[in-house]
Amino acid sequence: MDSLGQLLKQMRGPSFIQRSQEIADELLRDPAVRELRKEHPELEESLLRMNVTRLYQFATDRRHCDRCPGLDRCPNDFQGHYSKLEVEVVNGITELVERKVPCTLQTAKQQEDLIKKRIRSFYVDERALSEGYNEVEIMGKDRNRAPAVNQVFRYIRDVRENGLPNKGLYLYGSFGTGKTFLMSYLLHELAITGHTGVIVYMPDFVEDLKGMLSDNVKLKETVELMKACDLLIFDDIGAENLSPWVRDHVLGSILNYRMNRKPTFYTSNYALDGLERHLSFTNKDGEEGHKGQRLMDRIAPFVDVVHLHGENQRRRQ
CATH class of the missing domain: 3.40.50.300 (P-loop containing nucleotide triphosphate hydrolases)
Structure with a gap:
């Protein structure tokens, strides 16, 4: 699946702005993002729209993991890992931080590889x-x-x-x-x-x-x-x-x-x-x-x- 940057790179001018807003609206309705907002009610919509690229990666990885085809065929950008969003307050400012986290299959494989060593x-x-x-x-x-x-x-x-x-x-x-x-x-x-x-x-x-x-x-x-x-x-x-x-x-x-x-x-x-x-x-x-x-x-x-x-x-x- 194309990244958000690749999708938007194809557009110019008003169509770029319009499509960006549409994607942000779709992401705010996404179940994974709605769950994130429920866990962190302090997240304002303006902050989420500023982090639309992170939200896109987060929601895309979550959909892939929900339909996991197995570790060898993992479609995520970083195989065996998914994007996790965390809320941090730095100097009084709320920020949305993205981290790559190994999935359970990747963790099990790492453990088995360690055992074999x-x-x-x-x-x-x-x-x-x-x-x-x-x-x-x-x-x-x-x-x-x-x-x-x-x-x-x-x-x-x-x-x-x-x-x-x-x-x-x-x-x-x-x-x-x-x-x-x-x-x-x-x-x-x-x-x-x-x-x-x-x-x-x-x-x-x-x-x-x-x-x-x-x-x-x-x-x-x-x-x-x-x-x-x-x-x-x-x-x-x-x-x-x-x-x-x-x-x-x-x-x-x-x-x-x-x-x-x-x-x-x-x-x-x-x-x-x-x-x-x-x-x-x-x-x-x-x-x-x-x-x-x-x-x-x-x-x-x-x-x-x-x-x-x-x-x-x-x-x-």
Whole structure:
């Protein structure tokens, strides 16, 4: 839609004055302007006519917002924002001040963008982090999951009320029961409160680490990121093909730093004893029980174990 200036620029002489008065009369009858005058009875008509350009933008934005076509197709001059008129008294003179204000859709998008900036994912399907969450749906998908879901909900609530503890969660269960989804939900909800987080899909991460052997800068940055973030999630631990270097120098270093400092979370198909057997075996040195136990000493005491029962959701899709 053309601006008021563009409309009036097409006119000259008497027609300009006449059309300006007609537009001002129309604006004074506009529902949004009438509402403004009702809220501010001190506004005199002469002041409103002096601010006809602001009134035009204000009324036009209000009509667009009333018929909002969505944020991506916002027709307002400043996408995702609308003109708001405020009355101020400066040196005893009443003035009409225009400000651009973000709409609810724009505010929600800004909040979601801020949340995404707090979360880093490595090799995890982005849909698990961005498809949206509904607590009723999470609980209702499979009632067998209720005890585990309640425990995740309780953890989130406790963090909101009391801050981050040193302990994380160890979520284990069968294939396709929603472990990654639940941990992504936890990460998203705690990012809303301002916490940073990293989620790592272990099989792909371990393979990628081999390429970082020749890139010490990237390796150091990755490890430091995992050490420093508020919440770290190792997704599908136990499914990776371990080497002694990854187990002892990468995982060991990260977990040694985080224990007693920041919570670490895990999803796995193994219970803790099964994970210890897995961590005791590497493709190079075979079984080394003491090294697996050493790593478990940095995992088991610092998690609450959550057994996720339920049906394979992938087969139901």
